[in-house]
Amino acid sequence: MVEKWKNLEDCVWKRSLRTWDKNQLNEIFSLIQQISLEERQDSIKWSASPQSYSSKKGYSIIMGLDNSGVDEWRKIWNYRIPPKILIFLWKSFHGVLPLKKLLKERMTGVLDSSCSLCAKDDETREHLFWDCQTVKSIWSTFFDWWNISRSVTQRNGNFFQIIRLVKGTELKIAWSTSVIALLWTIWIARNKLVYRNTKWELDQVIWLVKIRAFKWLQAANKRNMGLENFWQVNPRGACLLFNKKHRRMDYIWCNSTVIGFSDGSWKITNGGSKRSGIGGCITDLEGNLLYIFSGPCLANSPLEAEREALLFLFQRIKDNSNLQGILTLCTDSKIVRNQ
Template sequence: MDTLCPLCDKFSESVSHLFLYCEVVWGLWSRFLHFWNVSFVVPESLTALISVWIDLVPRSTIWTFILGAEMWNTAWFVYRFPDVKIPFDSLVGDPKVTDFEVSSKKSSSSLSHWVPPPSGFVKLNVDGDMVKGWSRGGIGGLLRDNDGVIFGSFSESVGPDPPIIAELLAIKRGLFLFVVSGFDSNGGLILESDCSTALQWIKNLGRCTPLFESMVKDIASLVVEQDVIVRHILRSVNWEANGLAKDGIG
C-alpha cells in the first residue's frame, strides 16, 4: 500500500505532514502569512497551529475563517482526487496547472491522442525502445507548446543496455532539450512518459534499484531544479515519441 503523501508524493503521509509539512500545503499557509505580513515558522503539530492561529492576526474575522477553510479544502482535495500529485507552487502560483492535472487524470482511461499543455507550458514526450536481446536500442522525444508547435525533437541510438536504461536516457536527453530550447526561462515543463517504473524512481529515489541510482538522481535533480511536472501516460498516447525511439534503433 502506498503511504506517501497524496499531494507531494515525497514523504510518508501523516496528519502533521498533510496539514503542515507538505511543501504544497505549507506553501499555501506561507502565502496567507505573507499577505498579512506575519512572521511565523512551521509549528510542531497541527494542534499548535490551531492554538496560535487566531492570535497571529487579532481582530480579523477573515483570518479566523482561513484556518478552517484551508484545512477543509486540503482534506476534500485529497479525498476527491487521491491519485493527483501536485507539483510545488501549482496551487500557490498557477492554479491552472492543477486543473490540467485533474482533467488529464479524469480522461486518462479513454485518452487516445496527445493533449496540449496549458498556456505558459510546453510538453515533453519521451520514450526508449530496445530490440529483443537488448543488443541495441533507441531513444526519442519531442517538445511542443499548447498550439502543438514543435520546439525540438531527438532520435538517437543507444545500447546495448537494459530497457529501463533507454527510458532513463530518453528522459534525461529530453530534459536537456528543454533547457537548451530557452523555454525554461519563460514557462514550465510537463514531462510525459509511458514508463511508470522510471517515473516512480524519479519521484521517489528510495524506490530506485541501486544499480541505476546515480542516473536517476541526476534526473531527479533536473526535475526539481526546473520544477517539472512528471506524468505517466499510455503507450498509445505516446506513439510519436515511441516512433522516434524506433527510428533511433535504425
C-alpha cells in the first residue's frame, strides 16, 4: 500500500480535486513516504501521549491547541455575549470565515482575493483583523481608549495574547468583551462595504464598539446605565466604579449624602514625553451618577496627578449649588488622603 501511494497521478478520484484538496493530499503522501516497514509483529502506538488515543487529544494536536488555549476558550464560551458573536469568533480563530483568500482556494470562479478594505494584500484573517492599515488605525484608537500603548500594534495580532494585556478579573472581562466587540464590528463593517458599498468611518466604528461592549456587559449585569457616558471615555474607571457600587452603603455610617471619586494617571512615553490625566465622578448613595469628568492635566508626577484630580473634584462640588449635604471624597492615593 505504501509503495503504491507515491503521488496524485497514481490514484483515481471520484471528482476533480480542488487546489486545497491537492495540498492536503500531498502532505498525506509526504507522511506516508516517511513510513518504514519492518518484518515483525504490528502494534498500535499513540506517540503523542503515553495514554490511549482520544479524539479530544487528536483534535488539540491537529489544531495546534494547548491546555491554556482550551482554558481560555472555556472562559470565553461562558461570556454573556450573543451566541452568533461567539460562533463568529470561533470560526475566525479556526480560519473558516468566508474571506476572499479562502474562497479563491476552495471555489471556482473566484478570481479576486485582495482585501476588501485596502485592496493591497490578500484578505486573510491576520490581514483583515490586524495587519490592514485601515484596521491598524482602529486598533490604535481602541488602545488609546483603554490607555494601552500603541506599540502593541507592532506585535503579532494573536487573540489570546491581546486579551491577556489587561490583568484583574473584572477588568479582563470588560477588556475581552471590548476586543470581541471590535472584531465583530470590523467584520460587520467589512460586509457592509462588500455587499452594500457602505463606506465606514473611524469614529463611527469606535462608537459602535463602545456601545456593543457596554450593552453586552450590561446584559451580564457587569454595568449599569448610569455609567454609560463614563464608559465612553474611561472604561477602566467605569469598571472600578461599578465594582465599588456593591460597597456604597458603607458610607451611610458617616451620614454621607454625596460621594466623589477621583483618580489621576501619569506616565513617561517611549519618546520621553510626559502624559497625565485626571478623571472622576460624583454619585449619590443609590449609585445615580450626578457628575462626571475626564481629561488631560499638566502634572509632573503621579502624586501631582492624584492631587489635581481630587482638587478638581472638590472645586466642582463647591461650585455646584445642587450638590447639598455631607460629602465623602474617595481617592486611592494614601499620600494625598493624609495631606
